[in-house]
Amino acid sequence: MARARAGAEDAYYELVRRYERPLYGLVARIVRDAATAEDLAQEIFVKAFRSLDAYDPARKFSSWLFKIAHNASIDHLRKRGLETQPLESGEEEGEDLLRRLADPTAVSPAQRHERLEMARALESAMGRLRPEYREIVVLRFQEGLAYEDIAEATGLPLGTVKTHIHRARKELAEFLAQLGYHPRSETRRASEP
Amino acid sequence: MNRRLDDAVERWLAAEAAREASASEPAEAALTTVFRHWPAPEPPRGFALAVMRRAGLARRRVDAFASRWVHAAIASALALAAVSVSLMPAFARLARLAFEPADIIGWGSRTLVAATQALAGALDVWGFLSRLGGALGAVVATPQVALSLVLVVLCAGGALRALDRLITAERSF
Numbered sequence: 001m002a003r004a005r006a007g008a009e010d011a012y013y014e015l016v017r018r019y020e021r022p023l024y025g026l027v028a029r030i031v032r033d034a035a036t037a038e039d040l041a042q043e044i045f046v047k048a049f050r051s052l053d054a055y056d057p058a059r060k061f062s063s064w065l066f067k068i069a070h071n072a073s074i075d076h077l078r079k080r081g082l083e084t085q086p087l088e089s090g091e092e093e094g095e096d097l098l099r100r101l102a103d104p105t106a107v108s109p110a111q112r113h114e115r116l117e118m119a120r121a122l123e124s125a126m127g128r129l130r131p132e133y134r135e136i137v138v139l140r141f142q143e144g145l146a147y148e149d150i151a152e153a154t155g156l157p158l159g160t161v162k163t164h165i166h167r168a169r170k171e172l173a174e175f176l177a178q179l180g181y182h183p184r185s186e187t188r189r190a191s192e193p
Numbered sequence: 194m195n196r197r198l199d200d201a202v203e204r205w206l207a208a209e210a211a212r213e214a215s216a217s218e219p220a221e222a223a224l225t226t227v228f229r230h231w232p233a234p235e236p237p238r239g240f241a242l243a244v245m246r247r248a249g250l251a252r253r254r255v256d257a258f259a260s261r262w263v264h265a266a267i268a269s270a271l272a273l274a275a276v277s278v279s280l281m282p283a284f285a286r287l288a289r290l291a292f293e294p295a296d297i298i299g300w301g302s303r304t305l306v307a308a309t310q311a312l313a314g315a316l317d318v319w320g321f322l323s324r325l326g327g328a329l330g331a332v333v334a335t336p337q338v339a340l341s342l343v344l345v346v347l348c349a350g351g352a353l354r355a356l357d358r359l360i361t362a363e364r365s366f
Contacts, residue, residue, distance in 0.1 A: 009250045016241040024240065025233030038237060045244040118202065122231055141221075141228040166217065169224060173209040182206065
């Protein structure tokens with residue numbers, strides 16, 4: 001980190017390599033478009049590099065980077081008028097991304113199809129969440145950030161972060177239920193006379 | 194609609210359906226598992242390099258072997274080598290006919306003498322340089338000159354450091 005701040009190119013390259021997956025994953029799930037996510041994630045890294053002097057080494061680098069990503073993504077969505085491009089729209093690019101998101105460890109065609117369906121449903125449910133909920137869900141459940149780190153990255157009070165996570169989780173489950181995904185026990189209860 | 198659900202999704206949805214305050218933690222843990230089994234979007238290949246280029250940091254790597262001209266030159270050289278090898282026996286026969294063994298031995302001896310003379314000349318130059326070095330060393334060994342040299346080295350070091358800082362600052366913006 002110290003070398004990157006001193007302007008060492010190889011050190012910054014290492015930083016980009018270390019954080020490209022979480023950052024791209026976050027941005028892609030917020031903006032929901034592969035090309036936009038690539039462009040925006042690159043822009044975020046460039047912005048971070050140019051503001052390295054402002055980074056306080058006492059703080060976590062990931063939280064600082066996610067804060068830049070949060071601001072850039074929210075700006076982008078605002079400019080785009082908060083419109084979202086659903087991945088399940090059937091467009092070629094969205095379908096391709098979904099295929100990549102579906103569990104690659106699935107072996108049989110039936111299993112692959114099932115996982116693809118699941119990925120499609122999860123993507124669809126995520127797409128219906130508000131962007132700020134989507135971001136918090138990704139930071140919490142995909143990146144495994146603590147509530148405090150999420151609060152730092154998003155600039156929200158800790159209590160609001162907890163409330164948002166709770167509501168986002170509930171909404172996500174509701175959206176999945178609307179798509180036909182229910183826990184087996186509930187389905188069994190419903191089918192009993 | 195009833196579909197088979199992945200275990201993680203099943204556990205998560207069951208925890209969410211529990212509607213108990215205590216189910217919040219298991220629901221969070223289960224949703225974390227769902228995300229673990231649901232791979233995140235991956236950045237495209239060469240993403241980091243593209244970032245470096247965009248930040249104006251990546252030096253363009255020139256592949257010397259990428260040019261068609263280099264390919265053509267290598268192919269020509271290989272073809273020439275193949276032709277030369279096939280013609281080698283004929284050249285050897287011609288050389289044997291053109292030169293007598295005595296000529297060859299005489300030529301070898303003359304070459305050896307010339308090489309020895311060149312080596313003696315080089316040794317003379319080395320001797321001169323070592324005498325010069327000795328004389329300079331005697332001058333530098335005096336305290337005044339040594340001190341001046343140390344001061345010059347310190348000044349040069351300071352100047353280089355200042356220059357490096359200037360360049361680094363410029364590169365960051």
